Amino acid sequence: MHPDDRLLFEKSRPGMNAIEAPRPELPKGAESLDTASLLPAELRRQSATDLPAVGQLDLVRHYTRLSRKNFAISTTFYPLGSCTMKFNPLINETVVAEPGFADLHPYQNEDDIQGALGLVFELERYLAEISGLPHISLHPAAGAHGELTALMVIREHFRKIGEDDRRTVLIPDSAHGTNPASCTLCGFKTVELKSNEDGLVDIDDLKKKIEAAGPKGIAALMITNPNTLGLFERRIQEIAELIHSAGGKVYMDGANLNALMGISRPGDFGVDIMHFNLHKTFSTPHGTGGPGAGPIGVTDELEPYLPIPRVVKDGERFRFEENRPSSIGRTRAFVGNFGVMVRAYTYIRALGRAGIRRVGENAVLNANYLRVLLGKHMAVAHPRLCMHEFVLTARRLAKEHGVKATDLAKRLLDSGFHPPTIYFPLIVPEALMIEPTETESKSTLDAFAQAFGQIIEEAQKNPEKLHQAPTTTPVQRMDEVRAVKQPVLRWRRG
Amino acid sequence: MHPDDRLLFEKSRPGMNAIEAPRPELPKGAESLDTASLLPAELRRQSATDLPAVGQLDLVRHYTRLSRKNFAISTTFYPLGSCTMKFNPLINETVVAEPGFADLHPYQNEDDIQGALGLVFELERYLAEISGLPHISLHPAAGAHGELTALMVIREHFRKIGEDDRRTVLIPDSAHGTNPASCTLCGFKTVELKSNEDGLVDIDDLKKKIEAAGPKGIAALMITNPNTLGLFERRIQEIAELIHSAGGKVYMDGANLNALMGISRPGDFGVDIMHFNLHKTFSTPHGTGGPGAGPIGVTDELEPYLPIPRVVKDGERFRFEENRPSSIGRTRAFVGNFGVMVRAYTYIRALGRAGIRRVGENAVLNANYLRVLLGKHMAVAHPRLCMHEFVLTARRLAKEHGVKATDLAKRLLDSGFHPPTIYFPLIVPEALMIEPTETESKSTLDAFAQAFGQIIEEAQKNPEKLHQAPTTTPVQRMDEVRAVKQPVLRWRRG
Amino acid sequence: MPYIQNTENEQREMLRAIGVESIKDLFEPLPASTRLGRDLDIPVGMDEASLRRHMIELAKKNRPLGDGPSFLGAGRTRHYVPVIVDHLAGRSEFVTAYTPYQPEASQGSLQVFFEFQTMIAQITGMEIANSSVYDGASALAEAALMALSLQKVDRIVVSKASHPEDRDTLRTYLRNLDVELVEVPLKEGRTDLDATRKALEVGASALCFQSPNFLGILEDGAALTEIAHEAKALSIVSVHPLSLGVVAPPGDYDADIVVGDGQPLGCPPYLGGPAFGIFATREKFIRRLPGRIVGQTVDGQGRQGYVLTFQTREQHIRRDKATSNICTNNALMALRGAIYLAAMGERGFAAVAESCLVQAHAAARAITQVEGCSLLYDGQPFFCELAVQLPKKAKEVNRHLAKKGIQGGYDLGRFDPALDHAMLLAVTEVTSGDDVDRLVAALREL
Amino acid sequence: MPYIQNTENEQREMLRAIGVESIKDLFEPLPASTRLGRDLDIPVGMDEASLRRHMIELAKKNRPLGDGPSFLGAGRTRHYVPVIVDHLAGRSEFVTAYTPYQPEASQGSLQVFFEFQTMIAQITGMEIANSSVYDGASALAEAALMALSLQKVDRIVVSKASHPEDRDTLRTYLRNLDVELVEVPLKEGRTDLDATRKALEVGASALCFQSPNFLGILEDGAALTEIAHEAKALSIVSVHPLSLGVVAPPGDYDADIVVGDGQPLGCPPYLGGPAFGIFATREKFIRRLPGRIVGQTVDGQGRQGYVLTFQTREQHIRRDKATSNICTNNALMALRGAIYLAAMGERGFAAVAESCLVQAHAAARAITQVEGCSLLYDGQPFFCELAVQLPKKAKEVNRHLAKKGIQGGYDLGRFDPALDHAMLLAVTEVTSGDDVDRLVAALREL
């Protein structure tokens, strides 16, 4: 191992630090303070933190080298399905660093943050226009948080109208794991809906489950549209009507909104409430796993329950509004992930109305093109026009050659591409879920398809190569069982 | 080849661009301009530039991937002798990006750039104090440019005092190539001085060459101290006196000033004029080969000849001064590489007087420590206390095992370290010139020494491995002969 | 549009390959009735130069805290962010990667999180930590949920001295789960120990308190934890992470879960987000922990490396039985926290905390020399925030300070109407002596 | 000191390994008389937070051009720098590497320079380019030296319409080489063709001119080049690189060497430096070219790659016989230029140049509607700078403009005392219509 690849703690040399801490700055005449007496002994820290002590160059090398061990959109194609790994424009990063955005406090006088409040207000307006849902809250911190917040809104609504017994939420079997998990956190019971052979909601099953829930049992349907197979729920309006007639609300998981932007609006096809993922659809970066933002959009009916604070406009002045008796309250501190909002706002303004529409169009174009190219090498789970993504199944390869989706993924790493999402959605065996996004060029898609084709060929001729892959990465396949059986979750002084 | 590794031109797709050019912004009422007629046809560009046309993501990937093919201080130890590859503090980069430094014009009213002029003035003062030479010009763009500018100062001085026939410049055989090259550009004739077996200027040879130059022949001695062997010229004062008695000036190449900072001052040991390399000693980055800055320092006697503009202080106000009749004039446009000066100033202020001295001390400590470690594996050209660097010779290895300095260098790449400077200074056969700098930790030096030791062992047991090295880099040894015989100096449409 | 890569020619080629005529045909799966038949009503796009100008104008409509002395705290405190944090966390391989599902392609992030977990454990004095949740408030809510699932008593007790927005969040999370939330009153600016004992008498899954609490006062964490444990409740402590440089960490007094908002560790205040939520606990609770955890293991060659582990807790595997619904967390901000802690190191971390402590106390001394100004809870220990009694309404005082170019403190009337003549002032290592002098001078003018 | 890595313990260990007692002993090679027996008289060091504050204060003592409308040109013009230039050129693997002596460890830089050379060749219309020299002025001097070594006539002719600092630099470089430098006068703001012919009659190694010239006027490059060639002199043209998006490149009229300052291509003005020098010429002159050149070749495996080539021209091999003394050049700024050109692309590059052209002409029209303001050389073609005759002294006008928050133009009285009632105004794509309106309004008040 190169010495610079050790853990920070192993590089630590007592007495070093990468930053000289500032000396205390005292007001005039305060030099005489007896600093030892400022804290009672029992409140003073006695134990050492043992934080690593390294010089600045060692620190720079440490993190620079670590960064180089990541695959990232900035270095290669990263078609992780359901994650919308699109280009993150650098202008977003430049503007959010402005002190006029970064150095603001949530409790400043509203007169001092009119630009920021105005940005929040406008961004809500844009998201409302894009979704067709008139009211937006930018409060939630990520997609799953948006789901939870939205489910709370639904629950609060039913509580308010005396129907708090509605506790059933219907969720298609193709849904993302956060959907049922969020339901549980909100005190809802989930019932799974079967997908039909077209990969869409089975309307008969839906009817059955609605019935089974009893007259006042359905709280909501949580539907993802386009769904996680990359398919548009053609009968969404009919589905929404069924739910509505049962007194339920239609919740849409908006993780896949990229496909629809400027083309079709959830609010127009029967959705009552949805979440957005700003870190996916709106190009704010994924940051190795966040921060994100998971705004929610609602109909007029549900608006009173939105979390606080709201940002409202009085004449020309923007202000926070907290006094909202029907609100669910807060699901986090402060207004939301403002830094993420700035980026999303910047992105929308860069694209504008025509650009936003071209996003949707080209996301779908790229996905279909790649589907056709890869479809030559492997079965597409639902071989017809897809939206922003599509799912392949390696079932045959697994059966005939013992090569599984995970082996293909690992081998793609050796070709220098990040693999697609694998084993999701759960209803497709040996699934590879591929979302190229609109920001990739045709030549990248061609190159990926070529590499993929070669791997499939190799899988048939020399499957062992795939089982041993990857070989070009900093480490090879990791022993995940050992990680659980002999857990090492932190460094400890040896 | 990964498709993202192609040349930009090969990725070009007509119609794309990574940045939307702004639409022309016209003053009120000027919309009617007939733009086609603004240039006579014969002055209009008719030929296409054929600049590459790529989208923003492709461009980001292109340069991000390219950057990852470089070894750099931020990723690994880079002990290039004579180059002082020290850590480049990131605060330097942060402050120089301030619009108050970056967005200034050389012809602004001086009242609007008092901060900048004050910085230049202070930086000159610091360099004067560090060097012991009272007057500094920050004009030159790099070390070689500083040499040239300084030689012009010397020539101008002799011209002024009627001794323009002094055209001989004495240069030790260990000197850097820029020294003789700069002399030629200044109309001087160079005479080489032999080094003695201690690696220092041979005083007898010096006397002989002074004599040979005739009574009014010597213009200057160009001496590097510590010299390129990493050795301090112990008899520098005696040498300076010999030159001075012959009527010549002592020029010091200050590329190696790092070793002396806070400990010994050229102005105090007989130097009349010298250059600094801000990009080496003062941590402004090397930037894959610049920009640098090569300020020069001079005695009172030589001050009148310094290039213009000078920055002077009138009371509390700073201003440019151009009206200096004895000045050599300009060797470039404007005041100098101000962006580099801001970084050097920041660096000096961070370190302060004590820190600057610790730089010199630890540069010498690190070099000697590494010398001792590596000396166990290979002959040190001059095995005694060195200053900031030292030189090994692979002569024996070359003779006995056919492994040359270049083979060792290439094999070090496979260990993840940047190799030292090789084949310089010219007077040491199979030279490896190693400058660790003060910013490396002992553990890095230990790790390097260990890798080096293993390579030496390998060189004896399995020299072929070294001849084939490197094997872990993006390309292996390049065919340099072909590059000259079949020159391809640009891309052309195929 | 430089963000979209297809030229018109390429679009045509691709459509041909797909076997359709036009982009419109691709949307055949959408019934006409689901389509938007018009342009979106959002502004037209902007070239980069115009957009940048526009954004700078928007930014200029805000007054950054750094524009003058600022004493706002109450959940966001200003600290010096070393420039390396921006430079290193800005590396695009961190910014544009996602959750490290493929460990071989993500050893960078994974090692970062492993080190982050270690450093959070080190400063809190706890055994383990996860690799971040959203923020301090949701971390508290997750901690309560974890306690509920461990202790199975449908009751949570929380100190009224916890941040009001944290308490709100807790209330919102618990509201739908048939869990009783009980608030314990204060006494002299601290959680009332007797009232706490009493509130826990009928049992609870956890006692939640914050130290330093919302009024800046350091709680007697040891006593509160003991009270909780006597009632078989877990002790959940919300911390200001930087305070742990000088203040005894909850691990030292046997707390069960430590949460907090990571903003003071290298994150700009950003109007309240994003920063990251800290979550540390005992190793034996590992299977009930929310969020991502990175573990060390080896590859086939025996090389040390890192993976996401104990994933069976998580929603993508456990769905409605998961310990939490969290998926995307606040990784990039946690990375900032990691770089910050590593940059300060053992010594620097303690030194910054000491600076906050000393400067806040020096400021307290200077402020209380002003006629009519006194510490609201004189004699109580505090870290970097002080509750000050004022001669006038805090609202009015803040208006006066604003006129002097000073960003005043948090109006405690918002916390408790009875305290409308008091404000909470934050003084940290970036508050200069001159800032305090200006504040004092302005206060004298009241 | 965080920049120095040795702890005291380590220092002791290292000294022991070296076999000396103290750091002082390491300096035994320095005779006592060469040692400084005292501390340096420079300020004490600063922690990063204080240093940053200090630097921001210094920066605030300057007025950035972007603070208001600005019309200064004359060798530095303001252009929009796309943010990707900063982000990508700021990658530490570019910033902290050095000259690519080891090609296997430097393929990144080498490919960048190969592409840079190509793009410079493309925009200038020349066959080849080097990988940058210091700046436009020194590039001109190097070009003259190259011409001298090729043509061997000790005479260089330069147009008086070239930038005065370029001419100064040329003069300084030639002064020590026994070369005669002859300046050709202007006629109507352009190099006088007849005078040029005459100046070249006795022969010269080169004719140097600038287009657009210092007065903003586009020269008749074809005519001047023909005159030079008739006299067997090389034609050396200094260009504003952005002008080449709309203006015929020197390669199209058979120029021999093209130089220029790269600042307009993605470099901030930085009070005059650093930017980079452009140097392009004919392939047959390759062995006389100054500076570094990157060539394409293959490795042992046949993989395409890049190396520094034709190094036998250079000082480190040829020493006193080298074509130039240049070693470190301005690589990182050239990288900025490369990213800029690649970002704009064929279309964007032409579009920006067109914007400059159009906006400058629109501004000229607006300005000349002001009583007493006219173009100094009406009817002459210009790109983005205009020489304007004023009703008052330029100095006075600039003072008035400054009061209005406007950074005025370059006082042409500095160029030629006879022109003290004229100024050179730069109008580029970043000059807004509003900027021009404000200028015009201010001029009306004169």
Ligand SMILES: Cc1ncc(COP(=O)(O)O)c(C=O)c1O
């Ligand atoms: C379909 C779907 N829904 C919900 C989520 C959850 O979003 P987040 O990770 O932002 O919490 C995801 C993200 O992976 C998703 O793909």
Ligand SMILES: Cc1ncc(COP(=O)(O)O)c(C=O)c1O
């Ligand atoms: C000893 C010595 N002198 C002079 C120079 C020339 O300096 P620069 O490259 O800045 O022109 C160098 C740089 O490599 C050097 O090492």
